[in-house]
Amino acid sequence: MPDEQPTSEHAEVRAQLFDMLVGFMRTQALSVIAKLGVADVLTSTPMDVSEIARRVSAHEPSLYRLLRFLATEGVFAEVEPRRFTETALSNGLRTDAPVTARWLAIMLGSEQYRSWGDALHSFMTGEPAFDQVYGSGFFDYLAEHPDASGTFDRAMAAGSQGRVADLLSYDWTGIERVADIGGGNGAALGVVLASNPHLRGVLFDLPTVVVAADEVLRDAGVLDRCDIVGGDFFTDSLPPADVYVLSQILHDWNDERASAILRNCRRTLADDGRLLLVEGIVPDGPEPDFGKLFDLHMLVLVGGKERTESEWRALLAQERFEFRQVTPDGLIEARPV
Ligand SMILES: C[S@@+](CC[C@H](N)C(=O)[O-])C[C@H]1O[C@@H](n2cnc3c(N)ncnc32)[C@H](O)[C@@H]1O
Structure with a gap:
């Protein structure tokens, strides 16, 4: 040419x-x-x-x-x-x-933006560029930087409307206790509890994150029905519940780490309990899908990935969960097998 x-x-x-x-x-x-x-x-x-x-x-x-x-x-x-x-x-x-998209705009233009400056590292090694740029993992960084952490939590909470709608459309009949694992500041759990007066809740997230939850759950009028537990979902025992919600959690991690979280859930979830995954499902075909772009962001930022349905099935099956898709928007229900 x-x-x-x-x-x-x-x-x-x-x-x-x-x-x-x-x-x-x-x-x-x-x-x-x-x-x-x-x-x-x-x-x-x-x-x-x-x-x-x-x-x-x-x-x-x-x-x-x-x-x-x-x-x-x-x-x-x-x-x-x-x-x-x-x-x-x-x-x-x-x-x-x-x-508001204000926190999203601040977040995407700050550390997340700078880590894309080193994106080549991710595509040559499969490792998150964030760690290369900042010298620590994303969530460890947030634990050390309260301003960035506050921006992230507010950005996630403001963007949770669609995810909350998915959770609200779930049939909560017969369920007594739901735990939102990695539930951030409790915004989503607060709405679910407020709409389902028979439910009790547990919010589980890193100790540095759950400090903001008291106020959020009080404002939602559900603090008396909700426990707040600070811990690490890799190393700490999870609070017992009938349903574990994992909203935008497993896509933050590669298969090995995501399996470790699922294994931890499997340890404390009752045999007739359920996992609800609020996650995207990347189509198998070549059609445009926002998940294909966000998948790159997961790699660069945290070494995670967006998954296709067959990848979700395989990941869950490995930790003795059976995949069932329950809403057209992609809410995934998984039951222990
Ligand atoms: C992408 S955010 C999702 C927040 C919320 N579930 C939502 O849908 O908006 C991931 C959450 O996982 C939490 N997280 C990260 N590592 C964790 C760990 N080791 N143990 C517990 N929570 C963790 C973060 O603090 C954050 O709130």
Whole structure:
């Protein structure tokens, strides 16, 4: 091909690739806006960029350039020269938005972003680039960095709406006690308990994470029906329950580590108990699926993976669980065999 003359099609291909390649700039543009809290100060009344910069302590000429660009993407609107208003997209970044993306934007533009800078390491070794960049595993890092940990927990909790809907649609009849293993700050468990007054709950997560749960479960009005247990799901005995929920847990780990968690669950789960896995299922075919991108993120960040149905079946069978898919959204029920 070296002698081939460039055509307009070649140029189009290059332009398309260029557009894909600059995705990292968009990520940072949104993340910087989220870190500054710009969406919190804008309303439907136009505000001059000098006032915005003053309120968020930013460099005015640079902030203007950032807002001018983001307005072209529908995040903020430049309604008069240098005067901006909110939009639906910018409101999604407000701290008080119902399912705010602010913490997600901060999280994805911080340590997670930097670990992608060394992604080549993951694809040459199969090991998480995060560990290479930060010198420790992701969750160990969070335990040592309360700000990053708080951002992560809030990002997970705000994004849990779909997962919670899956859990709410589950038939909880006849179940007395549910344990959310790796349940973060208890946001999801709080909703499940609030909707099922007959249920008792146990929240299990790392000791540094469950410290935030008291308030969340009290706000949900279920603290009197819920125990909070800090521990490690690899080494500590899990609290007894009829159902163990593992929401977005096993995809954080490679097969060996995921098996170890399942083995620990199998030890304390009653023979007639159930596991509920709130996880994605990657399609076997070549069709586009967000899980195929997120799978890469799992590798780079934590050495984990998104799994196909046959991979889920094999993983569960290895630890004497039988796979059953119970909702179209992919809630997986597994029973001991
Ligand atoms: C991806 S988050 C999922 C949080 C929540 N279940 C959800 O669906 O939003 C993974 C959770 O696993 C917890 N975790 C990580 N390692 C753990 C360990 N060794 N023992 C207990 N929890 C752990 C983290 O603190 C975090 O809350």
